[in-house]
Amino acid sequence: MKPPLSETSLADLRERFLVQGGPCSPQTLGRLRQDPRKGVQALAEQLARRSARARAENRRMDDLLAFERERWGKGIIRIAGTDEVGVGPLAGPVVAAAVILPPDVRVEGVNDSKQLRPEQREALSLEIRERAVTFAFGEASLEEIERINIRNAGFLAMRRALEALSPEPELVVIDAHRLDGLPWPQEPVIKADASIHCVACASVLAKVHRDAYMVEMDRLYPGYGFAEHKGYGCPSHLDALKRLGPSPIHRAGFHWAGRQLSLFGD
Incomplete structure (x- = not known):
């Protein structure tokens, strides 16, 4: 006692x-x-x-x-959330994830991936993978980014992730935009990655998946710091570009002259 x-x-x-x-x-x-x-x-x-x-x-x-x-209460059970990452970096692909979770599965602590520390994202990604009905990834390559522009490349990556789900969704939830050509009903929700559970889970999956890819690219192309900045245009990355020039995974659409490096718009 x-x-x-x-x-x-x-x-x-x-x-x-x-x-x-x-x-x-x-x-x-x-x-x-x-x-x-x-x-x-x-x-x-x-x-x-x-x-x-x-x-x-x-x-x-x-x-x-x-x-x-x-929506579960209305009989819509397989709700897929999708989100993309990698729209802003100077290097690497755009990656999207899509995920369907069982009704009332609650992934404690999940949020928009940008609001989480790396170790939190890693732990949550493992839990989401274990508890999901299905999840999948889609990617848009550097060539596709250059050809169709970064915004459309993000849409393409999300479509590919959704099309890879099995079983198929009954409803798709997307952050802010509608995706053309989807065979399923969809609901765009502004800031869905911070306000809708399945989209927040997709955000975490996509971020962890792309970050792991960029860590591998750091081994293939040392000196740029991909493992730290994941391709985003921080000062150390810009300095590396001035010293080394672009790697094979750097996106077209930027140039440097002297000590200036700037991005062109789409």
């Missing part, structure tokens, strides 16, 4: 509630706040902040799933 909280050492309380993540009810929190020990009072405030963050995250996840739950 556990001793009363008032007789439990601060070290044991920290172990119980912080390290082991033991439940802390409002009643328990109130008793900790009333403890005369300053360290226990500080622990109570730390636990209160943790609880507030957990409640806020739970509300965010409920909001993230609201779109899908409404």
Whole structure:
């Protein structure tokens, strides 16, 4: 039998509630706040902040799933989210992912991939892959980017990802735009990667997949720093271009003269 909280050492309380993540009810929190020990009072405030963050995250996840739950309730079960990454870099392909998740699967912590740390994206990507009904990737090559422009290349990559899904979706959810030529109903939603669960999951899958590709390209074409910046135009990347010139995976549409490097629009 556990001793009363008032007789439990601060070290044991920290172990119980912080390290082991033991439940802390409002009643328990109130008793900790009333403890005369300053360290226990500080622990109570730390636990209160943790609880507030957990409640806020739970509300965010409920909001993230609201779109899908409404459609699941109407009998639309296989809802595919799709998103693309790699529109802005100077190097590498555009990559898209598409994913269908079972009804009411909740990938805790998922968000627009840009809002997550690399280690969070890696862990979430593994979970999404394990729990998905199906997922797939699509890509638009450097040649296609140059021929049809970067915006259309992103659309092409998303179409390819969606067409590779098995089973096929009953509904497709896309960030902001409609995709021409899809055989399935689609709903474009502004900022879907931050507001729709399946699109956020697709965003994470696409980002992790493309980042891994760029790490491999860093081994093939050392000196550009692809493993760090993933092809985006940061100062170190621009400096490498001035020193080394473009690699085979750099996109056309940019040039440099002297110490100036600029991008042409599409």
